[in-house]
Amino acid sequence: MKRPQGFEHRPAPLPPAVPGRPARPGASGSKSTPKATPKSAEPSSRDAAQTEPIRTQPGEPVPAPALLAPVFPLRRTDEAGETANPQPAPGLSPGFTPVLTPAAARSRLRGARRARKQYEREEVRRFTGRSRRRRTTWLVSLGTLAALIAFVVAGAYSPxxxxxxxxxxxxxxxxxxxxxxxxxxxxxxxxxxxxxxxxxxxxxxxxxxxxxxxxxxxxxxxxxxxxxREPIGVIPSDSGFDLVDAAGVVIESGDEPQDGYPAITAEVGSSGFTAAAAVVESLPAGIRTQLTTVAAATKDDVTLTLDGGARVVWGSVEESDYKAVVLGALMVEHPVGEVDEYDVSSPDSAVLR
Structure with missing residues (x-):
C-alpha cells in the first residue's frame, strides 16, 4: 500500500561524529552509498527543519529538540466572513491553525470590554438625551397651557x-x-x-x-x-285696528287702520292667516303697497285685492315666489284698470279676465 505524499518513511539522521568513537555505517567517509531519494519524497521545509542535525561543540550538552510549533496570531475575518489573510504563514501547511497565546487573548478581551463599555455609554447618552428632549417638550407645553389659563382667568376677572x-x-x-x-x-x-x-x-x-x-x-x-318685527297687515279688534306681523303679534293699535297696510280678513292663528301672511311677505314692495285686502278662508284659497278694484286669484302658498314674479310681469303688460282679475293660481298658465 502506497503511503500518502508527505508521509513517506525517512531514515533518522545520523548523529555527529564523536572523537574516539567509530562512525556508523552510512556516515561521511563510509564506503556505503546512500540510496537516491525520489523527487516526490523530498522533505518539506518544515520537515527539513525538524530533521536537521544539531551541531554542538565538544563537551557542550545537546539541547532538546523544539517540539512545539511556532505561535502566530489568529487570522482576522472581514464583515462577509472571508479570511482576511487566506495565505498560510511561511513554513506552514495550508491546513495549519495558528495557536492564540494567553497574552493575545487577554489583549483581545480587554479590547472587547472597552468596546462594550463605549457602546453602553453611547446608548445611555442617546436614551437620556431623548428623555431629556421629551421632558423639555412636556414642560414647555404645560407651561404654555398654564400661562394661557392664567391669562384667561386674569382677563375674565380684571377690571x-x-x-x-x-x-x-x-x-x-x-x-x-x-x-x-x-x-x-x-x-x-x-x-x-x-x-x-x-x-x-x-x-x-x-x-x-x-x-x-x-x-x-x-x-x-x-x-x-x-x-x-315687520308688520304685514291690519286686523280688526275690539279696541279698533291692530297692526300685526306674520306671527300675529300686535305691533301697534289704533282707532283707524294704519295707512300702507292691507286689511287681512282671517283669524289670527288659523291656517288661513298663516297662508295670507306668507303670500304678503313674498310680494315685492311695489305690489305690496297697492294691496288693500287679503282674504284667506283656507290655506289653499288666498285672494288679493289691489287699488282700483282688480282681484288676484292666488290659490295656495305653494310657489309663491314664482307667482309673485308672474304677477309683476302681467301688471307691467296689462296695468290695473285694463284687467279686472289676474289668475296666477297656475303660474305656468296665468289667466287675465
Whole structure:
C-alpha cells in the first residue's frame, strides 16, 4: 500500500561524529552509498527543519529538540466572513491553525470590554438625551397651557374687561335708549361673565323685537343687534285696528287702520292667516303697497285685492315666489284698470279676465 505524499518513511539522521568513537555505517567517509531519494519524497521545509542535525561543540550538552510549533496570531475575518489573510504563514501547511497565546487573548478581551463599555455609554447618552428632549417638550407645553389659563382667568376677572358701554343696532320702532336702560344692570360685569339669560329676560319685554344677537368687543363694550318685527297687515279688534306681523303679534293699535297696510280678513292663528301672511311677505314692495285686502278662508284659497278694484286669484302658498314674479310681469303688460282679475293660481298658465 502506497503511503500518502508527505508521509513517506525517512531514515533518522545520523548523529555527529564523536572523537574516539567509530562512525556508523552510512556516515561521511563510509564506503556505503546512500540510496537516491525520489523527487516526490523530498522533505518539506518544515520537515527539513525538524530533521536537521544539531551541531554542538565538544563537551557542550545537546539541547532538546523544539517540539512545539511556532505561535502566530489568529487570522482576522472581514464583515462577509472571508479570511482576511487566506495565505498560510511561511513554513506552514495550508491546513495549519495558528495557536492564540494567553497574552493575545487577554489583549483581545480587554479590547472587547472597552468596546462594550463605549457602546453602553453611547446608548445611555442617546436614551437620556431623548428623555431629556421629551421632558423639555412636556414642560414647555404645560407651561404654555398654564400661562394661557392664567391669562384667561386674569382677563375674565380684571377690571379692565368690565362692561362700560352698550351699543344698540337695528332699533327703529323700538327706542334704543330704552334698550340700553333695560341692560344697565350688566354694567361693571367682566365681559366673559355677562349673564345672557338676564339679557334675554330684559329684552323679552319689548314685543317689537323679533330676534337679537349680543356681540362682545373688548375691552368693555357689547353690541346688541336687534331684528324688529315687520308688520304685514291690519286686523280688526275690539279696541279698533291692530297692526300685526306674520306671527300675529300686535305691533301697534289704533282707532283707524294704519295707512300702507292691507286689511287681512282671517283669524289670527288659523291656517288661513298663516297662508295670507306668507303670500304678503313674498310680494315685492311695489305690489305690496297697492294691496288693500287679503282674504284667506283656507290655506289653499288666498285672494288679493289691489287699488282700483282688480282681484288676484292666488290659490295656495305653494310657489309663491314664482307667482309673485308672474304677477309683476302681467301688471307691467296689462296695468290695473285694463284687467279686472289676474289668475296666477297656475303660474305656468296665468289667466287675465
Amino acid at each position: 379692565l374687561m368690565a362692561l362700560r358701554t352698550i351699543e344698540v343696532v337695528g332699533a327703529n320702532r323700538v327706542p334704543a335708549d330704552q334698550v340700553r336702560a333695560a341692560l344697565e344692570g350688566q354694567l361693571g360685569t367682566p365681559l366673559p361673565l355677562v349673564d345672557l339669560t338676564a339679557v334675554r329676560d330684559d329684552l323679552s319685554r319689548f314685543r317689537l323685537i323679533r330676534s337679537y344677537a349680543v356681540e362682545s368687543r373688548p375691552p368693555g363694550t357689547i353690541v346688541v343687534r336687534i331684528v324688529e
